[in-house]
Amino acid sequence: MAIRLLAYVVIDTADVEAWRAYGERVLGMQATEREGDLRLRMDERPFRMLIRKSDGERFHAAGLVYPDKAAFDRGIAGLRDAGVAVEPASEAEAKDRHVVEFVRCIDPSGNRLEIGWGRVVDGAPFVSPAGVSEFVTGEMGMGHVVFPATKLAETRAFYVELLGFGDSDEMRVYMQGGPDDPGLGMHFLHCDNPRHHTVALAEFPVPSGLVHMMVEVPGLDDVGRALDRAKAANVHISSSLGRHMNDKMVSFYMRTPGGFDIEYGFGGIRPDWNSFTPTISIKEDEWGHQWDFGG
Numbered sequence: 137m138a139i140r141l142l143a144y145v146v147i148d149t150a151d152v153e154a155w156r157a158y159g160e161r162v163l164g165m166q167a168t169e170r171e172g173d174l175r176l177r178m179d180e181r182p183f184r185m186l187i188r189k190s191d192g193e194r195f196h197a198a199g200l201v202y203p204d205k206a207a208f209d210r211g212i213a214g215l216r217d218a219g220v221a222v223e224p225a226s227e228a229e230a231k232d233r234h235v236v237e238f239v240r241c242i243d244p245s246g247n248r249l250e251i252g253w254g255r256v257v258d259g260a261p262f263v264s265p266a267g268v269s270e271f272v273t274g275e276m277g278m279g280h281v282v283f284p285a286t287k288l289a290e291t292r293a294f295y296v297e298l299l300g301f302g303d304s305d306e307m308r309v310y311m312q313g314g315p316d317d318p319g320l321g322m323h324f325l326h327c328d329n330p331r332h333h334t335v336a337l338a339e340f341p342v343p344s345g346l347v348h349m350m351v352e353v354p355g356l357d358d359v360g361r362a363l364d365r366a367k368a369a370n371v372h373i374s375s376s377l378g379r380h381m382n383d384k385m386v387s388f389y390m391r392t393p394g395g396f397d398i399e400y401g402f403g404g405i406r407p408d409w410n411s412f413t414p415t416i417s418i419k420e421d422e423w424g425h426q427w428d429f430g431g
């Protein structure tokens with residue numbers, strides 16, 4: 137039984153106020169607060185991004201959920217059988233994350249996961265302070281995360297064999313260039329929803345703990361307005377607008393206060409996994425996405 141979706145992310149920061157301003161004014165998410173932490177709302181769920189006061193900038197964990205308790209119990213038993221250290225969270229912690237139950241574990245490359253079940257909704261409407269029409273979430277989950285995975289093959293096997301993910305695409309990126317560059321591998325993996333990839337793995341280390349995360353909006357105007365807001369707030373634009381080869385997403389990338397990037401896009405394809413054949417892309421983009429690693 138596969139993971140259903142990416143429910144939330146947890147980020148540690150020394151500067152909650154920078155994240156609040158960024159979350160509201162640039163991302164267009166709705167900030168709420170409880171016990172000093174910042175929560176950013178994207179839809180009917182009480183939060184999608186939990187930003188915790190800490191002593192530094194670090195992506196803490198991705199919150200993946202199973203559709204129900206039976207699937208969760210089978211999944212966690214499978215992790216334990218495979219020798220993965222699984223630490224159950226307390227009831228209070230589960231309440232804090234707005235799930236019924238969750239466990240903590242670490243993938244073979246060191247990325248932290250919170251794996252749970254249960255969708256708690258509070259009935260409050262999502263109101264974007266920046267006028268974002270809506271975020272594409274629901275059964276698609278909140279978006280995707282791209283993890284650093286220096287143990288690439290082992291980490292892919294963890295998601296595929298233990299958490300029920302499937303291959304969507306793989307590619308090699310050539311960051312040094314030249315004929316001797318062996319390139320670095322990337323795997324794009326889907327779980328049990330139509331989003332092209334919910335977790336992707338990149339074969340290089342990243343100090344912030346995350347390569348990027350992606351949020352999706354319904355149309356080009358919402359992406360364009362986000363780009364205007366980012367530029368107005370002097371946010372570093374890490375990549376210009378472009379369309380990816382593999383998921384066809386039209387997006388741009390911008391730096392977060394956490395040091396990693398957020399991809400803000402629309403128009404990702406929603407494959408039918410029963411008739412889908414995984415691709416091996418030899419090019420990253422159909423057009424655009426010019427990178428600027430400075431800033």
Ligand SMILES: [Fe+2]
Nearest residue numbers: 280282350399
């Ligand atoms: Fe992405």
